[in-house]
Amino acid sequence: MAIEYFEPTSVAEAAALAARFGASASFIAGGTDLVIQMRRGLRHPAQLIDLQRIAGLDAIAIAGGQIRIGGLTRHRAIERHPYFRASLHALVESAEVIGGFQVRNVGTVGGNLCNASPAADLSPILLVLDATVHLAGTGGERTLPLADFLQGPGRTGRAPDELLTAVSCAVPPPASATAFIKQGRRAAMEISVVGVAALVTLAADGRCLDARIAVGAAAPQALRMPAVESVLRGAALSEAALAEAGRIAAAACAPLSDVRASAAYRRHLVRVLVPRALRRCVQRVTGVTP
Numbered sequence: 001m002a003i004e005y006f007e008p009t010s011v012a013e014a015a016a017l018a019a020r021f022g023a024s025a026s027f028i029a030g031g032t033d034l035v036i037q038m039r040r041g042l043r044h045p046a047q048l049i050d051l052q053r054i055a056g057l058d059a060i061a062i063a064g065g066q067i068r069i070g071g072l073t074r075h076r077a078i079e080r081h082p083y084f085r086a087s088l089h090a091l092v093e094s095a096e097v098i099g100g101f102q103v104r105n106v107g108t109v110g111g112n113l114c115n116a117s118p119a120a121d122l123s124p125i126l127l128v129l130d131a132t133v134h135l136a137g138t139g140g141e142r143t144l145p146l147a148d149f150l151q152g153p154g155r156t157g158r159a160p161d162e163l164l165t166a167v168s169c170a171v172p173p174p175a176s177a178t179a180f181i182k183q184g185r186r187a188a189m190e191i192s193v194v195g196v197a198a199l200v201t202l203a204a205d206g207r208c209l210d211a212r213i214a215v216g217a218a219a220p221q222a223l224r225m226p227a228v229e230s231v232l233r234g235a236a237l238s239e240a241a242l243a244e245a246g247r248i249a250a251a252a253c254a255p256l257s258d259v260r261a262s263a264a265y266r267r268h269l270v271r272v273l274v275p276r277a278l279r280r281c282v283q284r285v286t287g288v289t290p
């Protein structure tokens with residue numbers, strides 16, 4: 001059956017088309033998830049609503065202590081952005097491991113989040129940054145914490161006529177650093193077996209003022225780890241404290257066994273990678289390994 005193809009030039013027009021066709025339509029951005037799902041016979045949209053002609057949806061703005069990344073921003077634009085390269089290492093580390101150059105030149109932030117894979121590489125760092133998702137539909141605009149937006153494999157808090165127009169977060173406070181570590185079955189062009197993102201803010205005396213951890217591919221959706229974070233806040237980040245953080249995180253995640261790895265191996269990776277990501281953050285703030 002032929003697929004009808006639409007190229008709206010505004011958010012309102014795209015939302016109106018999605019509302020008109022309902023469940024038979026699908027938005028398409030880079031197509032790097034959707035086209036593969038269509039080829040595998042998992043999705044059969046009768047209408048494709050291409051978002052690429054909507055001006056401004058790919059803008060990155062950093063002002064007033066806030067970061068706003070448009071839904072159509074390509075991974076390569078994040079990877080090359082001078083501010084992110086200088087100050088938000090984990091965002092670059094997450095974007096630069098998504099597929100190869102071809103995928104990163106067309107794949108978008110909105111597609112990565114709306115596809116809602118538990119292994120999506122941008123989810124952990126955006127959770128760590130307490131990101132907010134901006135949605136626009138025929139009923140108007142609204143925002144949702146990313147933690148509420150991601151609801152399970154392929155499931156989000158987005159209504160069918162809503163586009164993800166942007167994701168926003170606060171600039172991390174001074175004396176903070178971030179890190180993202182991905183483990184795949186091979187070093188490149190690989191979906192995460194586990195991905196861990198961390199943010200650490202240190203007090204003047206070197207203690208941990210704030211620690212935030214999120215883990216991808218170790219539960220039905222990427223997860224923040226509040227039990228780990230509360231143990232670390234106020235603590236000296238000794239090797240013993242970091243190892244304890246890894247043990248708590250491994251107990252708190254809920255990994256599945258699949259073609260890429262067993263649940264036990266994923267849990268082992270969480271136990272190892274959480275301390276490693278935290279250590280890397282501390283090193284980035286102080287220049288010294290704890």
Ligand SMILES: Cc1cc2nc3c(=O)[nH]c(=O)nc-3n(C[C@H](O)[C@H](O)[C@H](O)COP(=O)(O)OP(=O)(O)OC[C@H]3O[C@@H](n4cnc5c(N)ncnc54)[C@H](O)[C@@H]3O)c2cc1C
Nearest residue numbers: 027029030031032033034099107108110111112114121164
């Ligand atoms: C070879 C290969 C390697 C890959 N490697 C990785 C990897 O290492 N890590 C990783 O995380 N992903 C990987 N991916 C998956 C994919 O590239 C990313 O998830 C990408 O970000 C998807 O973005 P897209 O613009 O291509 O989405 P699309 O395929 O266009 O869309 C995906 C879904 O999101 C919806 N959608 C897209 N944009 C919006 C929007 N703005 N508002 C509402 N709905 C929207 C679509 O309707 C569709 O359901 C890989 C894919 C390929 C083909």
